[in-house]
Amino acid sequence: MVHSLYFVGTAGAGKSALTGVFAQWLQDAKISAATVNLDPGVVLLPYSPDIDIRDYVSLQEVMGKYNLGPNGGLIASIDLMSAHLDTLKDEIDDLGTDFVLFDTPGQIELFAFRETGPIIVSSVGGERKMLLFLIDSALARTPAGFVSSLLLSASVLVRFNLPQLNVLSRADLLSETELEHIMAWLDDVDQLVFDVEKSRNQLQGELTSELYRTLQRIFAESNVTPVSSKTNGNLDILFTQISNTLTGGEGFEHFR
Ligand SMILES: Nc1nc2c(ncn2[C@@H]2O[C@H](COP(=O)(O)OP(=O)(O)OP(=O)(O)O)[C@@H](O)[C@H]2O)c(=O)[nH]1
Ligand SMILES: [Mg+2]
Secondary structure: OOEEEEEEEOOOOOHHHHHHHHHHHHHHOOOOEEEEEOOOOOOOOOOOOOEEHHHOOOHHHHHHHHOOOHHHHHHHHHHHHHHHHHHHHHHHHOOOOOEEEEEOOOOHHHHHOOOHHHHHHHHOOOOEEEEEEEEEHHHHOOHHHHHHHHHHHHHHHHHHOOOEEEEEEOHHHOOHHHHHHHHHHHHOHHHHHHHHHHHOOHHHHHHHHHHHHHHHHHOOOOOEEEOOOOOOOOHHHHHHHHHHHHHOOOOHHHHO
8 A cells, every 4th residue: 555745844844865774764664655756846856756747747847838936936827736646646546656755845835725736645655644744943943933933734634634744854954952942832822831931022922832832732633753864864764754744653564
């Protein structure tokens, strides 16, 4: 059975790097995995995708053909992807790997909030699928950045309505103290509110505290694992969480 993983997150969060590195990690663990690039605008990828949306839709060509700038061009490119859905689906079905890893465009609002992204995700890649939302360590450092990243993750959850795991990406960029702070915020809303109030005014502290309590309810059962595509840190833990999410707890052995 094919298991589809969609890597989503803010621009530069490390989606492409993690797609490539995690596919390699799976292959090294003797688990078959393929990669699909769904970003029509990417110029250089840190891995060689098995399937590449740029073979069907290229941002440069769309910009030229319709006389659009980069933003309009990207919107049009992502909308045009849906015209190639059947071919994409056939290509993915032919891969025959246990895992298919999908790298998505950096402009998350274009992929998640317009129609095409959810249509692609629901139509291709078999029955077992989930999203990995990358919370960029560069944003998660500050209390407000951390809360806004989780809010975005909640929006993505609403849009795709699939199992979703939050991952703290590029975690090697954090100092030990920064990482400890983020982990403490996940466990303890009062600590987060205290830190928000310290850095902001009282009103924003209260607002953030309300938002965060809601987010805590939304993500009550989920962990946030700090991972690094640079050091391969915690990819094993990530795999355990993915397999638990996809198999409802059957776990690692299921894939062996
Ligand atoms: N230190 C460190 N750098 C990373 C890691 N992952 C990615 N990067 C760097 O962060 C930058 C962005 O990484 P990408 O993988 O291109 O991120 P992305 O989310 O695919 O970016 P877009 O598709 O452009 O939105 C690149 O310079 C990467 O080399 C990581 O785990 N650690
Ligand atoms: Mg990318």
